[in-house]
Amino acid sequence: MANIYPKLIIDALRNVRYPGTGKDIVEMGFVSDDIHIDGMKVSFSLLFEKANDPFIKSIVKAAETAILTYVDPNVDIKGNIEVKTQQVEAPKPVKALPQVKNIIAISSGKGGVGKSTVSVNLAVALAKKGYKVGLLDADIFGPSLPKMFDEEEARPFLEPIDGKEYIVPIEKYGVKMLSIGFFVNRDDAVVWRGAMAGNALKQLINDGNWGELDYFLIDFPPGTSDIHLTLVQTLAITGAVVVSTPQQVALADARKGINMFTNEKVDVPILGLVENMAWFTPAELPENKYFIFGKEGAKNLAEEMNVPLLGQIPIVQSICEGGDKGVPVALNENTITGMAFAHLADNFISSVEKRNAEKAPTQKVEIHNR
Secondary structure, three states: OOOOOHHHHHHHHOOOEOOOOOOEOOOOOOEOOOOEEEOOEEEEEEEEOOOOOOOHHHHHHHHHHHHHHHOOOOOEOOOOEEEEEOOOOOOOOOOOOOOEEEEEEEEEOOOOOOHHHHHHHHHHHHHHOOOOEEEEEOOOOOOOHHHHOOOOOOOOOEEEEOOEEEEOOEEEOOEEEEEHHHOOOOOOOOOOOHHHHHHHHHHHHHOEOOOOEEEEEEEOOOOOOHHHHHHHHHOOOOEEEEEEOOOHHHHHHHHHHHHHHHOOOOOOOEEEEEEEEEEEOOOOOOOOOEOOOOOOHHHHHHHHOOOOEEEEEEEOHHHHHHHHHOOOHHHOOOOHHHHHHHHHHHHHHHHHHHHHHHOOOOOOOOOOOO
16 A cells, blocks of 8 residues: 655646646645545645636546546545635625615606605605604606705715714704705706716615614606616615606506516515695685596506505695795695695505515515626
């Protein structure tokens, strides 16, 4: 029986060359310093740079043959060469917004239906009920939160936490909020390509110090776009609220918006529809209703698509004035619109609770390029 020692193994492995280099695997540093010899049994490791190296199997086979050829044909080597790689395993991705219980998309099929007004007043109504609420203005190209909260001059600051700097959201009326509007001149147009806009949104989400929230409302851009895709890929959205007017052209787009969320690739549950501008009511004649955009269009659509109607918000002059002055009408529950938003908040809470009780948590959308 041959007397086997590590140098014999090393010398034998010098006969194994890595394809295309002309160098042997010892010279290239492939052989780890862990050769173990127990009688005729030999074991050691080969260290490759990448786990997907195409020559791994052939190198292992050549190493076994070299030892059997140059050391001893009776060496027990087959199956005893361990393959290791220098690649560090990628860290598991950190869950976005880990302290947020419910992430809500507030969307509309088209612009001009009052989606941002609904987003702002729903957020305020929830905060008034004692919930911890965050609001993200995802309408990168038409940010409106700073104006609607009368915070156009506000500028978020950075706060270091555990060696990383986080953006501290602006807080007003019990609502934490971030918008690209806080970072640009209010008179400047935001002219960005889709990728740049998407990256800005991800930064507001992941680098915002949102803390613990019961509801994180996202005021989506109108329609369907790259931004929508970025958000459903970045966040596991609990459910979506779709805002529409009773007008037929708005309802047609609302139907498309609902289908966008419920298609099998996205699969975000619809929490319900909100019919904004449901009717016009003069402040001095609160009992009068004038259906200037049609009557109960969103209510009928909700029934047709089997989704809840969360609320009907009337047009009253005060709702426009409140938005322009930065004083959301939901702050005053004694007004017609204030009561409407309080009722909307109650129905919204019930819909979220029902969704969470009956459905599994939503998963982020995974896009696979073919």
